[in-house]
Amino acid sequence: MIAGVLLSACSQYSTRPGAISFHNLSARYNAYFMAQQDLLNAEYDVQKAYKENYNQLLPLLLPMDSVLFRPVKAKLEDAVRKASIVAEKHQNSKWLDNSYLILGKARLYMGQWADGLEALRYIYANGKDEGDKNDALILLMRAYITRKDYSNALGVAEYLSQQPLDKSSTRDFYLTKAYLHQQSGEYLTSVAILEETFPLLGKSPETARIHFAAAQMYDQLGQYALANRHYKAVSKNRAGYDLNFYASMNSLQNQVVLSPEKDLNEVGFSKMLNDRKNDDLKDKIYFTMGLLAEHRKQIPEALGYLQKSAAASKGTNPQQKAYTYLQLARINYERLEKFNAAKSYYDSALALMPETAPEYRLVADRKMALDEFVSKYEVVAREDSLQKLAGMNPAALDNYIDTYMEAQEKARQEEEEKARKEAEAAQALNPQSNPSPLLGPNERRWELYDPALVNQGKIDFKRIWGNRALEDDWRRSKRQMRALASGNPAAAADSLTMEQEEPENKSLVKGTPAWQEMHDRLKQDIPLTAETMAESQGRKENALYQLGKIYRFDLQEPQRSIASFERLLADYPGTTYKEELYYLLYLTYPDNDAAKNTYKDRLLKEYPNSTYARLVTKPGSAGPEGASSQLKEYEAAYSLYSQGNYTKALEDIEANLPAYKGGPLEDKFALLRVFLIGKVRGKDAYSQAIAEFISLYPDSIYLPRLKEMQELNSLSMGKR
Known part of the structure; x- marks a missing residue:
């Protein structure tokens, strides 16, 4: 009897003061406290291991990323196990809500979203402490932000703004709301909230980090003086060395922007370069100097600084080198229009950039587009050059080729002589190049240990193959035409025209059979007959057409797309692509440009019965609700497809397909749907989708392509 009374008095469902006190004590010290310590230790470990990317906007709060928290999963599981004890054995304890908060946060960190959100909603629905309820809602708000x-x-933020919050909850709420607006790109609102938050924050490394993020957002808004105020606040809040360094760098950058007359070295860059503590950070210093030089339109200086940045990178920060290559790629593409160099830099940036980087997909898409773009661009440049040579009279052409060969042979000989002298100088100055007394009479040093042998190898290589850049496909003989047409001896020295099937140690001499053989080889690709000229014109016409489409759909550069399409129409008035070009130009020109209607009128006048004419005359096909708006919708769906988000793209298209009915891009949407079905639903559904397209769109310009896809799919299914 007495035992039963004692047990009932200690029941977790009892409301007696003694029972509640017992469970409060047991819950706090036997479960909640230890669970809280496990969670705090896990958060500390993650925060300590977290690698900031200072080239990107720092998130105000660390993301709830299960990959990020994977190394501390054991601690999180311990926190969940211990916090669950309170829920299982101490229901009448005042620490129940706090334990559910730990449960929710730990499960969210581990990526267990359903369980984590359920724990937070339980607190809101059943919690007894208003402060715990508010903390659960703040955490719920953060979870929603993580999931975008x-x-x-x-909605949660609006509710919380009406609740009375204590100082701690107010601080967390302000930070989370600022984080919400930061992640959604509303930087002005975010920094306004942060200005109210800073008085609530103590001095700490985390406060320094928040000041840095606020400064970055002010930079985005063009408020450089306000940004510098926060960059200076970083050093006053016990920031680490790296954070202090990047704050100083960005502050110097803003000083130059605010005072354009200042020399880069005057504001402190030279001092930072000479500081030995910055040896591992010189790449960032040169990178910033490159950005500022470009800002001042000093492009050669910008390239020089960026190349110094790449050279100074010691592998401790591969992300910085990736951004350096990215900047070099952008300058070469946008400002210099050196597309081959831009492609190479994009390749290098992509190789160093982690797949989790925000720019990775964009860089990958740009690199893929440039691969195709450069090949077409080179076709246009090559055929232009060959056609120009073909227009010369025969005697002038022969003289031109001979002059080119003489310049090339002279450059080759000078390079070989220079290499020989370097080898002799190295052998004379470097005692290691002399035979070692430890070697036997018939033994020799390994070539890579002997500078003389290395230099001799370089001479032999240059004699046989010429002076070549380190690049892919360097033996392609077609490149000789570009060097020949350029008329530049420096380009000639770099070209492949001296490629030979067998090594030769002889110089080319004018009038010899070897000279004539090389002369004829250079001449053979020049379109000197009507037939070869037609083939050359065809290659150039097709390449211009493809360039325009790559500009329009892959590189998202409408103005360059227009220039390419209009050049094609000017150079080839009878082009077979004319009706499609009229249509694409109509879609690409902005609505307020008179040229838009000009191309529409041409299309209707010259090709009144074409599919493209029907597309531009269908109801709703013009104006912001017609072709232009549907094109934006298509580009949004295609962007999802390019990012590999096939399920979402397919859902969007199938949900809106009725709205595209009768629109200018109906069959284009249907074609993308076919591709997506193949990615998401397998071969059988893919085969059915192709058949449906052929049945529904018998007049589509994409019909030949679909029939080809149908044949390939049938062959593939037959092999199973």
Whole structure:
């Protein structure tokens, strides 16, 4: 009897003061406290291991990323196990809500979203402490932000803004709301909230980090003086060395922007370069100097600084080198229009950039587009050059080729002589190049240990193959035409025209059979007959057409797309692509440009019965609700497809397909749907989707392509 009374008095469902006190004590010290310590230790470990990317906007709060928290999964599981004890054995304890908060946060960190959100919602629905309820809602808001569910996060924020919050909850709420607006790109609102938050924050490395993020957002808004105020606040809040360094760098950058007359070395860059503590960070210093030089339109200086940045990278920060290559790629592409160099730099950036980087998909798409673009661009340049040579009279052409060969042979000999002298100088100055007394009479040093042998190898290589850049496909003989047409001896020395099937140690001499053989080889690709000229014109016409489409759809550069299409129409008035070009130009020109209607009128006048004419005359096909708006919708769906988000893209297209009915891009949407079905639903569904397209769109310009796809799919299914 007495035992039963004692047990009932200690029941977790009892409301007696003694029972509640017992469970409060047991819950706090036997479960909650230890669970809280496990969670705090896990958060500390993750924060300590987290690698900031200072080239990107720092998130105000660390993301709830299960990959990020994977190394501390054991601690999180311990926190969950211990916090669950309170829920299982101490229901009447005042620490129940706090334990559910730990449960929710730990499960969210581990990526267990359903369980984590359920724990937070339980606190809101059943919690007894208003402060715990508010903390659960703040955490719920952060979870929504992580999932990019900004509308729900904003709804929670509006509710919390009406609640009385204590100082700690107010601080967390302000930070989370600022984080919401930062992640949704509303930087002005975010920094306004942060200005109210800073008085609530103590001095700490985390406060320094928040000041840095605020400064970055002010930079985005063009408020450089306000940004510098926060960059200076970083050093006053016990920031680490790296954070202090990047804050100083960005502050110097803003000083130059605010005072354009200042020399880069005057504001402190030279001092930072000479500081030995910055040896591993010189790449960032040169990178910033490159950005500022470009800002001042000093492009050669910018390239020089960026190349110094790449050379100074010691492998401790591969991300910085990736951004350096990215900047070099952008300058070469946008400002210098050196597309081959830009492609190479994009390749290098992509090789160093982690797949989790925000720019990775964009860089990968740009690199893929440039691969195709450069090949077409080179076709246009090559055929232009060959056609120009073909227009010369025969005697002038022969003289031109001979002059070119003489310049090339002279450059080759000078290079070989220079290499020989370097080898002799190295052998004379470097005692290691002399035979070692430890070697036997018939033994020799390994070539890579002997500078003389290395230099001799370089001479032999240059004699046989010429002076070549380190690049892919360097033996392609077609490149000789570009060097020949350029008329530049420096380019000639770099070209492949001296490629030979067998090594030769003889110089080319004018009038010899070897000279004539090389002369004829250079001449053979020049379109000197009507037939070869037609083939050359065809290659150039097709390449211009493809260039315009790559500009328009892959590189998202409408103005360059227009220039390419209009050049094609000017150079080839009878082109077979004319009706499609009229249509694409109509779609590409902005609505307020008179040229838009000009191309529409041409299309209707010259090709009144074409599919493209029907597309531009269908109801709703013009104006912001017609072709232009549907093109934007298509580009959004195609972007999802390019990013590998096939399920989402397919859902969007199938949900809106009725709205595209009768629109200018209906069959284009249907074609993309076919591709997506193949990615998401397998071969059988893919085969059915192709058959449906052929049945529904018998007049589509994509029909030949679909029939080819149908044949390939049938062959593939037959092999199974």
